[in-house]
Amino acid sequence: MNQDEAAPDLPMPNAALDRALATLPQEIAPQRDLWATIAGRLEPRPDPTVSRRGWLALAASVVCVGFLLLIVRLLQPSAVSGVPPGATLGSTQSAVSPVLDLEAAPFGRGVVLDAAYVQAHRDLSAQLRSRLARLPPQTRRTVEENLAVMRHAAMQINTALEQQPGDPLLEELLLKAYQDELTVMSTVYELTRTDADAVLGNRRLEQL
Amino acid sequence: MTGTSDDDLQRARQRLEEQRLVEAAAGGSTAAFEVLYRLHAGRVHGLCRRMTQHRETAEDCTQDTFLQAWRALPGFQNRSAFGTWLHTIAVNTVLARRRRLAPHETQTQSLDEAASLIADSAAHDPAAARDLESAIATLPPGARDVLVLVAIYGYAHEEAARMLGIAVGTSKAQLHRARHLLATRLAYEGVSA
Amino acid sequence: MNKPFTQQNTAGAMTKKSFNPSPSTLALAVLLMISSASGAGTPIDRTVAIDPLGTVDVSNVAGSVTVTGWERNEVAISGTLGKGVERLDVNTDGKATRIKVVLPSNAMNVEDTVLKIQVPRKSSLAVNTVSADVTVRDLTASQRLQTVSGDVTTQIAAEAAELRTVSGDIEVTGSGPRGVLEIASVSGDIRAMRVAGEVNVTNVSGDMLLGLGAVSRSRIRTTSGDVTMAAALDPGARVDIEGTSSDIKYVSVGPEGGQFDLATFSGDVISCLGPRAGQTDRSGRGSSLQFSHGRASARVRIKSLSGDINVCDK
Numbered sequence: 001m002n003q004d005e006a007a008p009d010l011p012m013p014n015a016a017l018d019r020a021l022a023t024l025p026q027e028i029a030p031q032r033d034l035w036a037t038i039a040g041r042l043e044p045r046p047d048p049t050v051s052r053r054g055w056l057a058l059a060a061s062v063v064c065v066g067f068l069l070l071i072v073r074l075l076q077p078s079a080v081s082g083v084p085p086g087a088t089l090g091s092t093q094s095a096v097s098p099v100l101d102l103e104a105a106p107f108g109r110g111v112v113l114d115a116a117y118v119q120a121h122r123d124l125s126a127q128l129r130s131r132l133a134r135l136p137p138q139t140r141r142t143v144e145e146n147l148a149v150m151r152h153a154a155m156q157i158n159t160a161l162e163q164q165p166g167d168p169l170l171e172e173l174l175l176k177a178y179q180d181e182l183t184v185m186s187t188v189y190e191l192t193r194t195d196a197d198a199v200l201g202n203r204r205l206e207q208l
Numbered sequence: 209m210t211g212t213s214d215d216d217l218q219r220a221r222q223r224l225e226e227q228r229l230v231e232a233a234a235g236g237s238t239a240a241f242e243v244l245y246r247l248h249a250g251r252v253h254g255l256c257r258r259m260t261q262h263r264e265t266a267e268d269c270t271q272d273t274f275l276q277a278w279r280a281l282p283g284f285q286n287r288s289a290f291g292t293w294l295h296t297i298a299v300n301t302v303l304a305r306r307r308r309l310a311p312h313e314t315q316t317q318s319l320d321e322a323a324s325l326i327a328d329s330a331a332h333d334p335a336a337a338r339d340l341e342s343a344i345a346t347l348p349p350g351a352r353d354v355l356v357l358v359a360i361y362g363y364a365h366e367e368a369a370r371m372l373g374i375a376v377g378t379s380k381a382q383l384h385r386a387r388h389l390l391a392t393r394l395a396y397e398g399v400s401a
Numbered sequence: 402m403n404k405p406f407t408q409q410n411t412a413g414a415m416t417k418k419s420f421n422p423s424p425s426t427l428a429l430a431v432l433l434m435i436s437s438a439s440g441a442g443t444p445i446d447r448t449v450a451i452d453p454l455g456t457v458d459v460s461n462v463a464g465s466v467t468v469t470g471w472e473r474n475e476v477a478i479s480g481t482l483g484k485g486v487e488r489l490d491v492n493t494d495g496k497a498t499r500i501k502v503v504l505p506s507n508a509m510n511v512e513d514t515v516l517k518i519q520v521p522r523k524s525s526l527a528v529n530t531v532s533a534d535v536t537v538r539d540l541t542a543s544q545r546l547q548t549v550s551g552d553v554t555t556q557i558a559a560e561a562a563e564l565r566t567v568s569g570d571i572e573v574t575g576s577g578p579r580g581v582l583e584i585a586s587v588s589g590d591i592r593a594m595r596v597a598g599e600v601n602v603t604n605v606s607g608d609m610l611l612g613l614g615a616v617s618r619s620r621i622r623t624t625s626g627d628v629t630m631a632a633a634l635d636p637g638a639r640v641d642i643e644g645t646s647s648d649i650k651y652v653s654v655g656p657e658g659g660q661f662d663l664a665t666f667s668g669d670v671i672s673c674l675g676p677r678a679g680q681t682d683r684s685g686r687g688s689s690l691q692f693s694h695g696r697a698s699a700r701v702r703i704k705s706l707s708g709d710i711n712v713c714d715k
Binding site: 192 | 529547548549550565566567568585587588603605606622624625643645646664666667689704706707
């Protein structure tokens, strides 16, 4: 259309149009569940043996599934949820210690942690610290006490692991302790939104 | 779309969790891959849908994207975000299909298809979405591709250009053209500031 | 014809945007603003027609939120707007309704707001508060109730429910049918009775009292809180309970029983079931016990670091 090129001032300001575009949904659920078709066509991997690192990744992904299912539920309410079949962490797995990168352990001696985990932990801690500073003292105390409880729990498990290296129960408890701490930090962060109202509401509580 | 602290937090968590899942899926776990599918299918399908403006094609595109991702997963280096990597595959899938077909087939914009896209995305915000979606459906493919990637999915021009195989300058020009056309068409339909 | 409505951007500030819907638009944007500029606690009395299968989003800071389901296709809001509150926003497009207590930018002395809300019984509900207690009754669709320090009390039907607090207590009662229940707290006490289906509960230091029926899958995680759980399991169910210093008591109800895998590193395992009933199994590596009870197609795993594990059928 020639009139497009020759159009004078835009009738709708770009800022409003951009906002409208930005609020269009990025997610559009397919009309039918496509997973069944996809699953039927996934070629099996040539090497079935899972490496030591692979086992930990699988174990960690299984442990993470619960939190991710929460994300899935929020993103796609119609998604099917469920722990992947055959994914129970059993004590029959070979002993693996979470040694994936060299980094000072926040939880105590004898444990080195995956760099990605450490980074996520660092990010979360920083986010949470600035958020907590704005909350009423009682809430802040509760959160800090409980995070300390979790760190102490992980340290206890670590100490036990030093006495019984490779103990499957302890490794399982330790893995879950790490995941739990991240989960709790992000839950607290989500529940204490930097919503202006929430902040101001808490300010009111502090002054009483 | 703007990066709030909550988005940053969600992203940090997802980076870690996704890395675990990608490793497991690369090692052969279809269960881990299904979780990745559940996390990303909506956005991948949304992208395919908006670029192709055709329901069945978008479903094929979505399936092909995940199948290709499964094959290529062992080589995924984590340099880019997993979602971006999936979208790159999706865009390639759409463009490859376009190149294969005769030009007139891809330019057909049936009213039924536009209407169904509007219906599928309208749950989000019916009033705004209906007008905007129908206007986007009428855009020529080149302009629409850039508009979808940059203005809806938030990619920078450099990334969108790389995904579409065009120059950055072309991407910016196409976006300008898309917004110009949208503004004109929406005004024509009675929407004003 | 301008229909202005107020929209909140991600940073929390309010912006006004004018939007002319085209003639083909079917959605209706309605803005109801209640001002409390007078400063006194203002009574609330609003009613809006909405879709019976829509979503209702409620946001309050301090005070209380009580949501009750009813048969009308309306949202009715009563209660008292706290002195100093700027206004109560009620927005709906017919399907999605938002009710939000808005504080002024300079909130010095803002008092509690009591919200009493009646919504269509099948509405999906989301409630967010800071310290306001949340009570929900007679709703049959999904719920997401979140507070920082408010208590949460609700009844659930056979749908998805997500209840989260930092330090508030949580009490949820089911009516029997299966749903998906996610409960997370940091230090709140958690009490769930007659819930069934998939039940996942996490906290750090509060205590849990869980009475579950027809469980298909349950994941219980705590660090130092104690857990008392009675469950009637589905065939093939999976139950995982883990704590660090928590004492965990599990009561097996019904014919299914299960294959039990119990282990504590330095605590005691005491079971009145299984072949070594009554004996505490202790080895150099801590206490563990594995046995089958009942039909035993389900699996119950209970792990602790230093807490005791107690399993019985009563």
